[in-house]
Amino acid sequence: MTRLGLLAAVVAGSLVFASPGKAQDPAADLVIAQRAAATSLDPHYQNYGPNLMMAAHVFDRLVHQGASQRLVPGLAVAWRLVDPLTWEFDLRPGVTFHDGSPLTTADVIASWRRAVRMTGHSSISFFARVIADMQPVAPLTLRITTRAPAPLLPHTVNQIVIIPARLEDASTADFESGAAMVGTGPFRFESWDKGHSVRLSRNAAWWGGEVTWDTVELRAIPDDADRIAALYDSRVDVIDTVPPADVERLEASSLLRVVGTPTSRIIYLGFDVGQEVPPGTTAADGGPLVANPFRDLKVRRAVAQAINRAALVRDSLEGQGVEAAQVVLPGLFGAAPDLAPMPFDPAGARALLAEAGYPGGFRTTLNCTRQRYVNDEQVCSAIALMLTGVGIQTHTEFFPGGEFFDRAAKGEFALRLAGWGTGTGEASYTLRGLLGTRDMEAGTGVSNFGHYSNPVLDDAVTAAVATFDPADREAALAEASRRAAADLGVVPLYFQMALWAMRPDLTYAATNDEFTQAILVERALAERAP
Incomplete structure (x- = not known):
């Protein structure tokens, strides 16, 4: 077969072959x-x-x-x-x-x-x-x-x-x-x-x-x-x-028969940090904002701490997911082995919002796919409730996959729930494609629809991918993965399980x-x- 050396991950029990x-x-x-x-x-x-x-x-x-x-x-x-x-x-x-x-x-x-x-x-x-x-x-x-x-x-x-x-x-x-x-x-x-x-x-x-x-x-x-x-x-x-x-x-x-395996697809929250005021985002009373709140790391961290990842996996995914601390699946080349998922801390999230100048929170729209990712509508609704619970009044909108990505690319979303798979099996693919400063000529940030930019992260990934020694390159990518996790250009939520029945x-x-x-x-x- 084309993908040599694959092992079946069969999880069904005793089977009897009598099917019409x-x-x-x-x-x-x-x-x-x-x-x-x-x-x-x-x-x-x-x-x-x-x-x-x-x-x-x-x-x-x-x-x-x-x-x-x-x-x-x-x-x-x-x-x-x-x-x-x-x-x-x-x-x-x-x-x-x-x-x-x-x-x-x-x-x-x-x-x-x-x-x-x-x-x-x-x-x-x-x-x-x-x-x-x-x-x-x-x-x-x-x-x-x-x-x-x-x-x-x-x-x-x-x-x-x-x-x-x-x-x-x-x-x-x-x-x-x-x-x-x-x-x-x-x-x-x-x-x-x-x-x-x-x-x-x-x-x-x-x-x-x-x-x-x-x-x-x-x-x-x-x-x-x-x-x-x-x-x-x-x-x-x-x-x-x-x-x-x-x-x-x-x-x-x-x-x-049912077959399943964890996947390298990270489900994450992405922010629009490129526009002065992101679409559909206002002050808590509905008035205009004077700045883009998602440009502030304290606000991004508040969003991260407002999410109960364990509850998402347990309740919205019926246990079929792996909580994420970073955007690259642990075990893949360049993932940081020592990161833990962000703790659920709603009180800390409210405190961070107050420190950032939003003691009463603000309003925004969470844009999500419909039937593109596993239980995406349920996950989206649960996240909206969690964010609203810390003061970020969150309205949800849903789109088919094709329309969602077209609109995301046009900058129409302030906050989006989306997925990204590490297609090459190593960290630079995700760190450059999802979090790299958007430069279509250079081929970086191709899915960085929110125009996040961190030159220090860019330089770290660039240096890593120019390193020929595999051990040194893996260590450099792991350090870049830590930088990405700390700056929260996107908020990693969980890795999907892939499940087939037959x-x-x-x-x-x-x-x-x-x-x-x-x-x-x-x-x-x-x-x-x-």
């Missing part, structure tokens, strides 16, 4: 119901989870991720550092695209050039711009020159999917029509009904080995109850984003990037109840 409908159908057809649909098929357009998950079925990268997001060979079988600005990658021989054309260095170069040209509030040009040039040095050897020393280049190229060179100038519309959906991945693209489903078929020539499924349908079913009902009724085989409240009931069923004759090799991938679904060996 599709569970008795031996055909190698798989239907996966997903909570969130892809918004675009263009693999270079937007760094958005559902789009990336869909693209991974059709396209490959030079370097893939394995268990715990560690790097493993993809379309490159080896890579090496030549000098501080130069790397060489050896391409895998014998790989062909879905149109039958062989993989060459020209395809990788064209993919990079296209990625660099992409624009948008969260395009993957963030990664491509690290590279200054690519040149072939042998038929299957590529030399990459970086703009600055880039010890993390193998992590960076993990984010750039490879397309045929002839499609370098393809438009987003060409991908979304299907005309440019040509990759080297385990599945071939068949059709897309935007907002509803993507249909795929087996790539019998995939370099990664045998593909279990003849056909795959990725079907969007945003409503949790509808998704579970579709699984019970055998209209689908696997569902993602199992609601925490349903885990115990589903685990007790002999007709279903027919009992299937297994899923869960990964902490929370991607739902058909290639990770396999037929299970029969298990018998005692």
